Amino acid sequence: MSQPLDAPTEPGGPSTQTGLLEREDTRVDPQLSEPGDHERFAHYVRKEKITESAVTGEPVIALCGKTWIPGRDPNKFPVCPTCKEIYQGLKAPQDGGE
Secondary structure, three states, rough: OOOOOOOOOOOOOOOOOOOOOOOOOOOHHHHHHOOOHHOOOOOOHHHHHHHHHHHHHHOEEEOOOEEEEEOHHHHOOOOOOHHHHHHHHHHOOOOOOO
């Protein structure tokens, strides 16, 4: 009669086997995480930069200076007052962008 592969063996002498547990690194880069109200707002960034970030995983920089990797629904948060103030003071883009 054979034993299943994952059945424990009887204790014996010292073992030379090691186990490896793989897991995803979920630490947040401290430069991308700022304390305060920044996390409570949706920020203004050019649409093409958001798309580029989604493809490359690179962080974006909002008008207010916040740097982060987008990953949440901005419609669920109020607009950052600093971004909104800066956006309202901008001229129409000269490069054809929005």
